[in-house]
Amino acid sequence: MKERHIGISLGNIGALHDGLGEFALQIGTRLAAVAPAWRAQYGIRLHFHLREKLFGLFGNEVAYIAVNRWQRLRHVQPESFALWHSLHQLNKNLPPQMAAGGTRLVTVHDLNYLYGRNAYSRWRHHRRTLKLMARTDHVVAISQHTAGDVKRELGWAGPLDVIYNGARSFVAAERAPLPGWAEQAERPFLHHLSRMSPSKNPQAVLDLAREWPEMSFVMCGPPSDDAKALKAANRQPNVQFHLGISDAQKAWAYANCSGFLFPSLTEGFGLPPIEAMHFGKPVFLARRTCLPEIGGEAASYFDSFEPAAMKAVVQQGMARHAEPGRALAVQAHAAQFNWDTAAAAYLALYRRLLGLPG
CATH class of the missing domain: 3.40.50.2000 (Glycogen Phosphorylase B;)
Structure with a gap:
């Protein structure tokens, strides 16, 4: 041969x-x-x-x-x-x-x-x-x-x-709380995970946080220059940055968040939304590039990045997510990837x- x-x-x-x-x-x-x-x-x-x-x-x-x-x-x-x-x-x-x-x-x-x-x-x-x-x-x-x-x-x-x-599932992974948090999150928070370059549109999340002071926002990702600059400039008391987190901390954040925000402007696929869906979480995506194809009916979509409009999408999506069987449907969608x-x-x-x- x-x-x-x-x-x-x-x-x-x-x-x-x-x-x-x-x-x-x-x-x-x-x-x-x-x-x-x-x-x-x-x-x-x-x-x-x-x-x-x-x-x-x-x-x-x-x-x-x-x-x-x-x-x-x-x-x-x-x-x-x-x-x-x-x-x-x-x-x-x-x-x-x-x-x-x-x-x-x-x-x-x-x-x-x-x-x-x-x-x-x-x-x-x-x-x-x-x-x-x-x-x-x-x-x-x-x-x-x-x-x-x-x-x-x-x-x-x-x-x-x-x-x-x-997309890797972290559902069965070891979990470690983010700094300042208990093993079970004691208050609701919305989660964003990316390298926080301008194309990931983290500013839209920060603008939403300013519009929604009673909600906590947890921003995670690698310690990129963009992420470090946003963290250094942050003055919003309801926003936390955690950079360079471990897989165990990532699993904790997915498991404990009330929803996952991913208003990215340009994606070829988008792994973090599927990772969040493995936990049956409500996911909120920009209606841009491939994200509607990947998120399908399992996600909710931002057609505008105006903070009040984003807040309305999240509130409506979280209410829909409370319907019986919705979390299981989200997990089933993620399982195909x-x-x-x-x-x-x-x-x-x-x-x-x-x-x-x-």
Whole structure:
């Protein structure tokens, strides 16, 4: 049996706690789990292309290729690859040499730069993305919305599949209260979790908090510059910031909140709303980009970010959520976004592209 090679490129992903890092970790772990069986059954060897500091992340049954900046100009490896899968559209590294008939696959998470205000930034990102697409044979989009952007804005007419992301459930995870809170929250609060960049629209949450002084608001996320600046500027007594929280604290916040706010302006998928839905919580989303597709009938939507209008949406949504069976319906909606299902879909696509039996 002739040995063939699949490359799975994380590019320069270094942090595993954000959206792209979570995707790479969850999908990569599941792909690596089939490596021994695929080598025995198909003669296929899996190679992960990533930063050297992450070598070993996916175990000892796969090979590792180090990312370096010269691969942006020319990428040479000892092997020729039957399939090279770039896990995201921000990967600046070129694919290496391909075997005859080999396929270059890329997962496109979003084209959020299209919705930015800076014309130069839009042009620069668009130029880079078009270069990536010029060296791509097959595209996976993580939502129908993103698929539409790829076709419309990039002029993509080639093969395209939609594979939804999964979302980890923290329901059974250990829980640790946020600082200043009891094991069971002693008062209601509304929760927001993001990196708090302008595209996540945290200012809308802060404006809502100003409109609703009797409600508490808990803002969580990684300690990004944007988040730290908002925390430093906060003077609202009903708003708390907790940055760099643990998974146990994240689970506590989801479990104890009265509702989850996610007025993001641009998303390719949106993991936190689904994580909150796992707990059967009412979720409030912007009616923007992919969020109505992902939230479906299980979420409520902001059509305006005017604080009084947002407050009305939240109050109406929380009243609806009190109806019998509503929390269970929200949990059932979230359950369809499963990492095992997503990984199985990628493996099925690999088989199809490589002509392997099912």
